[in-house]
Amino acid sequence: MPHAFPTPVRASTGARQSSIREANLALATRTVLASPTPLSRAGVAAATGMTRATAARLVDELVAGGILAEQEQEAAQGRGRPARPLAAGGAIAAVGLQAGVTFLAGRVVGLSGDVLAERREPGDFRDSDPGPVLERLDALAADLVARVPSGTRLVGAGLALPGIVSADTGTLLVAPNLGWSDVRPADLMTRTARAGLSLRVGNEADLAARAVAEASPGRPGPWPDFVYLSGEIGLGGAAVLDGSVLAGRHGWAGEIGHVCVDPDGPPCRCGSTGCLEQYAGRGALLAAAGLPVDHPLTDLADRAGAGDPAAERALDRAARALGIALAGAVNILDIPVVLLGGHLADVADRLLPPLREHLRRRVLSGRWVTPRVEACPAGPAPGAAGAALLELAGVVADPARWLR
Amino acid sequence: MPHAFPTPVRASTGARQSSIREANLALATRTVLASPTPLSRAGVAAATGMTRATAARLVDELVAGGILAEQEQEAAQGRGRPARPLAAGGAIAAVGLQAGVTFLAGRVVGLSGDVLAERREPGDFRDSDPGPVLERLDALAADLVARVPSGTRLVGAGLALPGIVSADTGTLLVAPNLGWSDVRPADLMTRTARAGLSLRVGNEADLAARAVAEASPGRPGPWPDFVYLSGEIGLGGAAVLDGSVLAGRHGWAGEIGHVCVDPDGPPCRCGSTGCLEQYAGRGALLAAAGLPVDHPLTDLADRAGAGDPAAERALDRAARALGIALAGAVNILDIPVVLLGGHLADVADRLLPPLREHLRRRVLSGRWVTPRVEACPAGPAPGAAGAALLELAGVVADPARWLR
Structure with missing residues (x-):
């Protein structure tokens, strides 16, 4: 910042x-x-x-x-x-990229916040080989760069990944749902490197939260403080205080998806048991309702609304787990605003009433400040949007560097 | 700050x-x-x-x-x-006071870190009437002030309380283990007020953590980042990042003692169920071992060491609950150092090995940075020490104000 x-x-x-x-x-x-x-x-x-x-x-x-x-x-x-x-200025922009578990995406954003180019490709990258996936993303990035109006100055490129990253070394340490570990994307995305863009890696949920915290480059969004949940198959999170994403010591803060909700619960890909992700991740929600992982979540909500017991059970179970983990997060952080992004926004209508009840009861300060929980529907690639904003934030923070 | x-x-x-x-x-x-x-x-x-x-x-x-x-x-x-x-300078000092559940205490600390006067009185203030208790603390404070060397300039007084406070209004909103709510100590501590000392209230654990974060006024302690657990009967907590206590939106961050460890667990005085405090608070630890609340905790550890099954069970149960709650805190905050203060330091030898194992397993980034857990024995009134340091921090931050 x-x-x-x-x-x-x-x-x-x-x-x-x-x-x-x-x-x-x-x-x-x-x-x-x-x-x-x-x-x-x-x-x-x-x-x-x-x-x-x-x-x-x-x-x-x-x-x-x-x-x-x-x-x-x-x-x-x-x-x-x-x-x-x-x-x-209209001629300064940055590239945001995202390697999701179910899609690849990129977006070029101008300093005014205008989207200059955008592309998204669905896929299934669970337990994939990072090489070919990142080569495909590299080609997507090259295509985006080629479509940017001439005269545009690209100030950087960021890559959102659903896992723990080391920003210093540009390494993805682990992304459980991709099945990737110890990957250095810059080594595999040579066309992006050849375009003169150094690639900064970041956590998908942290970057998606930035895209909520900043309405456009340099302009605050509607919430100065919030806890944000993101995700597709898995469940990421971020905490924003005074407009800044809480980084923690190594940039790994906000991993609410791996807060333990029940130590006797199902094993998680991270090595622990009973993580929130095992109840409220997309994969877990659908599996609990007996549906395949690519089934639309909106249909899960519809089924629950029509009284389907398996669908109702899956959503109640998720709401209870979210209540426990998020009450813990609010007790620890004193950030009494929670935004349900990613796939959770699709089932928020059903989750919100029980979740609000859990928080009212379990947050120590809930008697004085009622925790607020809202759905926060995201764009098609919120991590890519945030990654571009982060690069542009460098220009806002130190414009002199870009005048030289 | x-x-x-x-x-x-x-x-x-x-x-x-x-x-x-x-x-x-x-x-x-x-x-x-x-x-x-x-x-x-x-x-x-x-x-x-x-x-x-x-x-x-x-x-x-x-x-x-x-x-x-x-x-x-x-x-x-x-x-x-x-x-x-x-x-x-040797002639500038501040008063730190603490109303604990089992003691009242006060300490006058000089800008050099020297303790100029100190007093502590044991008691049992569970479900007490705040009026007489705070009158007694007021008398203790007056006695301390009378013992300060003449020529000393007292720059402020702070009061550590085991509950949720509103610093803006100087109000203790609730302290479950004292049984107090909506108390404004300055109204009851008239001698302190007459001495010209405005009384700032703060959370006991936050202030105790400050006394760890600052070795002496203006000088950092050994740990820049740590999660701190404090407490006597109950269990408070604080998070310190870059030497600063994380406040959150209202100053209520760090309430790790009220993180839910098991939603089906015992009811907590805060209104929730299965809070960490119900497993690792002093009262809970001793009750689980069938011992009275004023029994020495060191004896509980000795009993467990000698193979007493009830004592072993109580400590294992506490270690497991601490593991779940602290892994959650580390996942959310990315502060991979945990210090067990307050009563937990007395049983740390027994808690540390299983707790370290829990954290290794349940912290998402634990493979890269092994969370560190250490005992952090506190002085007789760590909240009072921190309260005095906080007042002195105001002098360090803005000495010009004290030159006028």
Whole structure:
């Protein structure tokens, strides 16, 4: 996350001048991108406390470098010289990729939040060989890059994976539902590397949560704090506090899908028993209802609504397990908002009432702040969307680097 | 926590000058207090990147205001004018108080970390009336204050309570094991108020964890990241990341004692069932072994060592519950260090081996980073110690306020 000076920093001399300029360029960028209505240069000065001259000079630099752009119409403020409203530059973008268990996907997102290109291919990659799968994703990425308007500057590429990653070494340590371990995607995705894009790997649920926390690059989403559940076959999670995804010591925080709900419960692919994923993962939900793993979850909800006992049992079992694990998460984190993303959004209508009851009862502070649980339907590849946003966040945090 | 500029900030003119001075005073204070060996003015300049003249001027202000002090012997560095080593000022202190379920305690701690006065009184405050208990604590506090050396400036008082508090309103919302709810201690502790000390309330486990995270005011303890369990009758918890206690949205994070370990387990005073506290709280541990609640826990461990089946069962049951709840906490937080404080330190020898096995198996990332669990014996009133440190942290974060 950007380290931000909360107010502009002024200096006249000394060795720190360049870093003060960098901090103020970041402040101006963040201010323009986060504003719900377009700001002029004078608006940037007013919002940041900079002088008009400083704000105008910094904005000029940012416009020249393509980070910001001037819109055509006039901003409705002030007199004198027409005040040009500012927006994110249109020619800066990032690539987000996702290797899911049931699909491959990619998306190119501009600094304004516009989707410049997008592609998704279904598949079944359970217990697959990472080589051919990542080669296919590499080709998909190359196709996306080829479709980006000419003149677009791609600032980075991120890859969302459903497992534990080491961001430092760019390695997927393990993805139980893919059956992959110790994979370094950059070594296998050579076309992406040849395009000059260094590939950053991230956890799918963390990145999907980022796509909820950020409405568009630099602009906060509706919830500053939330626990997020994601997933397809398995069940990932993330915790967001003050708009930032909680990383923990190694970037492995938020693994709510592997919280133990019942030590005598079914074995999990992770090596433990009774993990939440074994009750509320897509595969577990369908198996408990006697349905195949590729059966639509919406039909499971319909069956339960029509009184099918196996479907009802599967959903009640999932709600109970979610209640136990999420109450634990809220007790530990004090984040009393839970968003059910991924496949859980498809069955949320049925899960929410019992889940709310569990949380009311099991959260220690539930008497003072009623935990809120909502469905949060995701796009077709939420991890890819978040991966692109993370790359763009680097531009927002340090625009000076992209002006050089 | 202090909001810190990572490097000194320079300015020649403008409205921000005073806040830059404040930030640099804080940086100089923090640098002196955190240094493992005494620094001179030149050492402060070298460590912070300030000019020698700026560092010397700021240190002069801090010494004049009593925040820092000059030691007698010369620092072993440089030539020319003797370099006086710097230390924390000796005349600034804070009061830490604790209302436990089995004791009342207070401690006055100086900015150097010296304990200037201390007192602890055992008692049994289960299901007690808060009025008389807090009046007794008020008298204890007045006695402590009377014993502080004259000339000492008391900067604040903090009160550790075994429950959920609202720091904003100074209210204890609920402390299940005291049987208290909606208590505002400042209204009942009038002598403390008359002494000019505003009373800040905090959660006992959070404050006890602070006393582990900070070796002395402004100086980090041995662990930057850890999950901490505390408690006497009940079981509190806290999570520390990068030296800071995780607060969550309302300051209620870290309630690991109320993570549900078995939904069909015994009812908890909090209203839920099967909370970790019902297996690993002191009361639960002793009851499971058929012993009274005031029986020494060390004897429980001795009995288990001698093969007493009830004692063995009680400890195995606690270890299993701790394993489930703590594996969940590590999966959610990615803090792979757990410290068993409070009463758990007394039975840690017996708990640690099975607990380590549970964590190895149930933490998703356990294959890459083996979770570490250690006993962390606490002083007689760890919450009181932490409460005093929290008040002193306010001085370290903003010394300028105490120079006015």
